[in-house]
Amino acid sequence: MLFQVQTEAPNIQPETVFTIGNFMVTNAMLLGTVITILALIVCLYITKTHKLKPTKLQTAVELMVESFINLIAQIAGSKSLAQKLLPLIGALFLFIGISNIITLVPGISALTYNSIPLFRTPTNDFNTTFSIALAMVILAQFMSIKEFGFFGHVGKYIKWKGIIQGFKKGIMEGFIAIIDFFIGLLDIVSEIAKVISLSLRLFGNMFAGEMLASVLLGTFAFLLPAPWVGMNLLVGLLQAMVFGALTTAYISLSIERTEA
Secondary structure, three states: OOOOOOOOOOOOOOOEEEEEOOEEEEHHHHHHHHHHHHHHHHHHHHHHOOOOOOOHHHHHHHHHHHHHHHHHHHHHOOHHHHHHHHHHHHHHHHHHHHHHHHHHOOOOOOOEEOOEEOOOOHHHOHHHHHHHHHHHHHHHHHHHHHHHOHHHHHHOOOOHHHHHHHHHHOHHHHHHHHHHHHHHHHHHHHHHHHHHHHHHHHHHHHHHHHHHHHHHOOOOOOOOHHHHHHHHHHHHHHHHHHHHHHHHHHHHHHOOOOOO
16 A cells, blocks of 8 residues: 555546536636647747747747648648648647646546536547547538538549439449439538547546546556656547548548549
8 A cells, every 4th residue: 555545537527517507617627728729928028029030939820830741741742832821720729738647637526516527538528539630520511611622522432423424324333323423422421520639539548537536546656657747648649630630631632533
């Protein structure tokens, strides 16, 4: 028992801190709001203090931005598209990355209000990860509509024109077009699967991390903190990068033009 401390396993549902009318404000929402405000303040400060002769902070930020552009360009296959996506992917990385690691700061998880934890990791709440994933997939659809037009976008999933053109060429081509039509319908299912995949991957990793921490730290409390914090820091940033990379891939694929 010398190396054990009392720990509580995290709840899968966030706790309601207070209500505004019928609207429930959870601890995950509170911390998410705080992170958003802090990130906005930092970005405004960096933008306002930008100089021709860069400081060390400005140099570090510019190097990070350039690295992001190069990473996005490698995934999207276009430097111009990478520059357009940078604000979105950068904001995603900042919010998800900070959300994943902010509770490692001592004392934050210990703050309570009416015996309820005041803050909870936003990405440890499936409502948050699902909302972000859904918004990104919907955004990819809107960008596809902007690129191809409404009917051109719908035509990628409901390929009825291909059937007519196929049978004009021959019976075999017609049956191949019918198969292609059903494959297009399956692509609709794949779009829904993207939402589930994105949200569950992030939520599952973060919730499993906290659950594992409550088990391991309750057994080896004096041996694991430093390595565990380091590993959580790495995993949190990697998960943010993976989410941003997948979002970039989905958007670039949605507006990619294929040869007929």
